Amino acid sequence: MLTLAAALLLLGRAETYVFDEARQIVTDMTAPLLEIASRPVAAARRVVELTDEYAYVFDENERLRAENARLLAWKEAALKLESKLARYEALLNVQIDPAIKYVSGRVVSDNGGPFVDTVIVNAGRAAGAKSGDGVIDTDGLVGRIVATGEKASRILLLTDLNSRIPVVVEPAHYKAVLAGDNTDWPKLEYLTSLSSVSPGDRVVTSGDGGLLPPGIPVGLVIQTSDGFLRVQTFADRDRLDFVRILKYEFPTQIDRQDPPAALLGPPVEPKPVERVKPAATIPGAPKPATPALADTAPAPAKPAKPAARVAKKPETQPAPQPQVLPPDSAPSAATMQPVPDAEEQVPPPEEDVVPGTQDTPGTE
Template identity: 40%
Template sequence: MAKRSAKVSIAGMVLPVRLWTQRFAFLGLVLLSLTLMLFSRAEISSVSQVRLAIVDLVTPVIFVFSKPVQAMEGLVSNVERLFFLNQENQNLRESNARLIQWVEEARKLNIENATLRAQLEYVPDKRSQFVTARIVADTGGAFFHSLLINAGARQFVRRGQAVVWQGALIGRIAEVGNRTSRVLLMIDINSHIPVMVESTSDRAILAGNNTSRPVLEFLPDNSPISRGDRIVTSGHGGVYPPGLVVGTVAQATDSTVSVKPFVDWSKLNQAVILDYGLDGILPPPERVPTSALQTEVSSDLKTKQ
């Protein structure tokens, strides 16, 4: 009986201690955390030394364990790069093979073209001279669209010359000063450019309408034009040289064919003025004064007599 009572008394003493421990364990951990935070903020030298000592001990362990992870990451990266390089190499080989084929085709066409030119005594187009200028002002408004460039007569700029940027047509020189010139944009309502559909060679007039989408006029009714077709200058009229890219067909309906220019007007800050030696359509011959005609006729009569 004495032993049983002793066991019961010991169990009765242990149970309250366990309950108190379970109740206040979480609170104790919170207090310990707050204490450590306060010590870390207090910048106590002994605490700092202990913290640095722990860091010194842990750092080599972390470094050793991180090495396999870094090696595995590097291995995975190298494998991915190897697959990427292999695919890129295959693509480059295919592109190179296609380019070699096109080079051979271009050589054959060049020889054939030279032979035909020699047989026909073909007069080639004159090579263009060009001047690059900076756009200094946008002089356009609601009813007209033009730009001012810092090149003029002193740079051999002449009225009517084509103006392009990155190979795409902008407009033409409308007015020329000594150091500046005004460019009439292709979207201006006063702009009318002879063009043609590149795929079908159907001719038309690109008419500006003061919007970002000029329209094609006088296009043949049976033209199989469709959205996305490229529009280039035809060279007719002697103002614009042939082959300058203008834009693509944005919309093609029975009543209207609008064109989206290649030029991004919002990013335009420079321009190239082309000189192909084109002076436009020849002006009519000057009229000879009546007095000069009478003098010439009388002299002819005297000679015959």
């Protein structure tokens, strides 16, 4: 028996297909049992949490009030930024990331002992989960799926020794690899030596490799006593319950998307002449550096959607004050600054409405 066990250990190093299949069959068979057993545990935990909540209900109420006031300010900022971003995306002809579908499941098993950080979730191939899918909970990234059965899947947590996740450290956008080492705080590896990452910086997924979508919150940078930069993950592996399996596909395999919903509006009749009127009607305004294309080019038969919809916006908002630059002050990348809101309502560059000159979403 001892020899057999040692032989299995050596053969397992090769990660043979037979072992993977055996593991998955056993996981599928035991998942219903584990799920049944985990339900009273979840109920008991809820009771404990409720007791805690009752004990601290006044403190919690105070904290939530303060947080709510803070978040309301953030909400205003977020709405403003959202509309700004939507407009920029349309102006720059950005391909919008597709919405990510997901499958929800409950974690039915605990992590697999002291040397492995995996959990089993009760959603498998039948629910659409597949190996490599990212898994998140309400706080952030939890890990990724490494094996799927018909009814259950195994999630490799971020803290596991074998976990490697490409991330970026904000706000400077330094790329790194988040490497688990079976401790509570995975390490940041492959950071450039000149990077100025400091504790408290936010870490999100980079999307490199195409397995995980970019921008999923992962955690905060901390520095341990041994000098390593590590990450305190947002997701608490000790409190995993319901998780979402992201059915993410790399964007190149997906058809081009329509512009953001913020820009959608009623169809606009192509009136290119109207769009150059504001600049021309300002008394005393200097002549634009480049003549309006609408004056020289024929009217487009079918204007591009984003440009037309952005041009429609001033109808419902105060008339914009177009910014006209003198001929010798063409903006460069180095001198470009965020413009105030009043100036963001300038109609888009005329190049966008010239048919056939640009690959505009929604026109194919």
